[in-house]
Amino acid sequence: MDLSLSKRDYYQTAITSPRTMKLLPARSPTASQKVAVADHDGIVTCFGVRKGEATMVFKTLPGREISRLELGGAADAIKDKIFVASGPEIKAFSKKGKQFFNFDTNLTESIQSMFIHGADLFLCGTYIYNQYRDCSDLNYYLSPDRINDVLCLLSGEGDSQILPVLACSDRMLRVLNNSDLMYECEVAGPPLCLALNKNSAPDEVLYGTLDGKMGLIQLQSDGPSFKWEVVNERGAGGIQCIDLYDLTNDGVPDILVGRDDGQVEVYALDEAKEPTLKHKSNLLEGVSSISGGIVGRSSYREVVVSTYAGHVIGFTTEPSVKEIDSSLPPSSAVDEITAEGQARLEKLREEIDELHEKVTKERAKYQASTMTETAVSAVPQFSVKDKFVLNDEDASYGLFLEVQTSIDYVLVQSDVPVDLLDIDSSTAVVSYSACDVESGNYLLATYRCQPNTKQLQLKIRSIEGQYGTVQAYITPRIQPKVCQLRQYFIKPLSLHQRVHSFDDTRPLNVLKLGGPFSLAEVHSWVWFCLPEVPERVPSDDQVSLYFRSTFLDTQLECTYRKGEAMFKSDNVSTISIIKDVLSKKATERKIKLSLSYDINDESVSHTLTLLHPKLEHQLLLAKKVQLIEALKELEVHEGSREYMVAEYQEILDNADKLQAEFKLQPSHLERLYGMITDLFIDKFKFKGINVKSKVPQLMTVLEEYDFESLLQFFAGES
Incomplete structure (x- = not known):
């Protein structure tokens, strides 16, 4: 840059x-x-x-x-x-x-x-x-x-x-x-x-x-x-807005980018290659519009942005330090700059005094109105911009909140099991409160923000098959105290993402449904199960939607019309979740469904193969993190690490990186164990066999993990 x-x-x-x-x-x-x-x-x-x-x-x-x-x-x-x-x-x-x-x-x-x-x-x-x-x-x-x-x-x-x-x-x-x-x-x-x-x-x-x-x-x-x-x-x-403008005056337009987290970026565009980042600024306010031109001073090109809170700001190529005219005597040039600066300071002081006076008058007016017997305290109105988006890189949801004024604190409550992940860029202090899981309250956390913080970003990881609501109570730094409630629904297949292709060569499990339901009803059930499904009922007689699991890279095809629906997936657990949820929704509407399914045993080993590298990586990461403290003590005691094998030296060299990765993914290993356990139970549930009593044996196999042994355990129970 x-x-x-x-x-x-x-x-x-x-x-x-x-x-x-x-x-x-x-x-x-x-x-x-x-x-x-x-x-x-x-x-x-x-x-x-x-x-x-x-x-x-x-x-x-x-x-x-x-x-x-x-x-x-x-x-x-x-x-x-x-x-x-x-x-x-x-x-x-x-x-x-x-x-x-x-x-x-x-x-x-x-x-x-x-x-x-x-x-x-x-x-x-x-x-x-x-x-x-x-x-x-x-x-x-x-x-x-x-x-x-x-x-x-x-x-x-x-x-x-x-x-x-x-x-x-x-x-x-x-x-x-x-x-x-x-x-x-x-x-x-x-x-x-x-x-x-x-x-x-x-x-x-x-x-x-x-x-x-x-x-x-x-x-x-x-x-x-x-x-x-x-x-x-x-x-x-x-990215909320894009514009093209020749900011550097080299004959090639540059790409101006404004993001909803406040970042303003300028990319140099080369027709032969990808654009390269030349400038980046952070306004700490969401950018709503961006444009390139000449505004502040003629002949100086600049990037002009407007923010969600209403600020119009320019980033100009004009030097921030004024150059002294060499034709003038030094004392005259300095006097000119000093006079200009003094005039600006005086004007700013006048504006601040005027604002103080207005605030004082309005505060006195409000206090006087509350002294009467019939006075009612007015609830301040404030606007909140929010976004709840699935990130396909780490299979987590990003909750982004922005308020037009400073945020005091945000209370997050969930009636479904979720994990809050750490974000390095966040300056908010989080504290957790004890929850009564039996009453359906799985999470209660408070984020206390630093002064002048208008944005807050959270990362939430959910478990597929468990669905409910995450609620955020947003309280700004205004008087009297007031908060706004935002609700976000965690769907049964929350980690699935909409795609537009489907691989028929994979081993697939098929679930077919029939019954006296309309297209609108079955579409509402699919919308309830999966993210990125439009609320509006499609105009076609038959609908086909495709999804990919951001965590496992398995796939799902949903094809439905009036009276019929068919679901295909290479993951048995996905089919099991859809079967349970749709049966429940149909029962609520008193609709009798006819269910038929075809389970492919090869899909189980296929899913375990997709899980294997993730599980192996997490086990190795956990083992390395456990060794770090012991290796550090040995290094201090011996005064050197030269006698250690190369593997241990590499662990010490990358200790901070390993601990940071492990910290960013709490309960990741337990989450993988849970998926394998659900896959084991779901495989035999479709055969009418209850294998929950065999789960302890499965956990023993996982603790002494070997991929071939795991495959043999799944095959041996058949």
């Missing part, structure tokens, strides 16, 4: 939604640009920056929460018109603030994403895509999963060459042709945002995913072509 940028604070608005800030085009390439930003108070603000201070161009009246802001204009003209989406409405303002357009689409869903090209409006709600031309409905598409963003490929002349691209939560990019699906392609994760690769091929699209990955794909008319993908090795947050 060799790019140095200086931070500038420009403006403060209310809470902002993703992609609600843009820079208006300037008259010349080196002129300063105006910033347009929209917030949850329904206010559109346009301002410029002069002498380091924001100067207002216009500010609209409050209204409904604004969910998206885009720039538009005539197809061949400069895009300097500001379009905003609030609910089902679209409004447009000129660069001077005059409203010239108001269109009520009458959509049943609120508009979440938008793209504008000339007289065409491409609007997306949660599942519905609509194209309007001159306010007339032109095209329509119902997506099978949630739509996160939309853009259009302008691959040729004429309106017939406009191809909308939808970024959907099921890890799919869907390319449309009018109202029809042209084709779809799977990407590395659930795509949250899209951006056109400017100054390159007109059909190249950048995408950022919920789990922090980024990629470039060429969406040609005959199919997709993947260029590169940047994995999220550092465990950074999800």
Whole structure:
């Protein structure tokens, strides 16, 4: 990283939604640009920056929460018109603030994403895509999963060459042709945002995913072509926004990335290779929008971001230390810099005094209102942004919380067995309370945050087959004390992830269900069992969904329609969990099911083979960690480690790394033992044999682990 940028604070608005800030085009390439930003108070603000201070161009009246802001204009003209989406409405303002357009689409869903090209409006709600031309409905598409963003490929002349691209939560990019699906392609994760690769091929699209990955794909008319993908090795947050801008002025656009954990990144784009990281900053506030341009001072390029809490911040290439003009006498130059600094300090002091005065008045006003007999203390309102996402790298859930003000503490409670994993970047102090497991309370932990902490990230590992609710009580540092409750459902097959392929060559177990149930009912059962299943009932008569276990790499196929359902998996325990849960759900609805299953004994040895390297690694890790203290004592006693064998020397050399890995994965070995035990019980349960009395023998085999002995034990019990 060799790019140095200086931070500038420009403006403060209310809470902002993703992609609600843009820079208006300037008259010349080196002129300063105006910033347009929209917030949850329904206010559109346009301002410029002069002498380091924001100067207002216009500010609209409050209204409904604004969910998206885009720039538009005539197809061949400069895009300097500001379009905003609030609910089902679209409004447009000129660069001077005059409203010239108001269109009520009458959509049943609120508009979440938008793209504008000339007289065409491409609007997306949660599942519905609509194209309007001159306010007339032109095209329509119902997506099978949630739509996160939309853009259009302008691959040729004429309106017939406009191809909308939808970024959907099921890890799919869907390319449309009018109202029809042209084709779809799977990407590395659930795509949250899209951006056109400017100054390159007109059909190249950048995408950022919920789990922090980024990629470039060429969406040609005959199919997709993947260029590169940047994995999220550092465990950074999800990518909320992407822009391309030549920040370094070398003729090649750089990639600007904003993440929901507050990281702002600049990547240098090389057409022959993957992009390289040139700059990284952390705002400690979720980034909602990012754009490149010239704002603070003419001729100095910068990255402008808006945060979830409403801060508009710039990262400029202007040097943070002002250079002294060599033509001036030294004393005059110093006096000039000192005078400028003093003026800024005086203005800041005036603003602070003004804020203190306002706070004092409001506090006195509130205290006076509470002295009356009929006074009722008002509950302060605050906004919480949360995310509960399965991480396929370590098969754990990441709970991400962000509050518009500082967090005091967060109480986490669970009625299902889960483990809280340590996160190195977390500064919160965690304390655990005793729980009564018999009453269904398995976890009670309190995270106390440091002052000025607006974000908190937790890692939770669940056990498949045990499902329930994790609750987070979020309390900010405001008076009077108030908290918000957020609930997250741990599903029966919580460690499974949606994919779009299935390997038929593996040994498979099959479960078939029949009965008087509708497509909506069986879909609701599948949604209850598995993550990443859309709540909306599919429009097709028959549905096929595919999943992969992030922990074991086993797979699952779900095919269902009205009155019939079939599940295939190479893991017997997965089939057993589905059978138990669906039978329970059907009994609740008083639906009589007919069940049939075909269990493949080869799938058991196949699953044990997948478990073997994980189990062997954990056993070896635990053995090495147990030896560390003894080896250290020997080293101190003998004064040297040269007499030790190479294996012991390697353990001492990597002691910190081994202990850190072991600490990050508590109860991992017990979790693997539990999976093998469940596999043993489930295998014979389908044969009508209860083998729970043999579990102690199985544990003895596991304690003296040998893969061949384990296979013989499973085969011998048959």
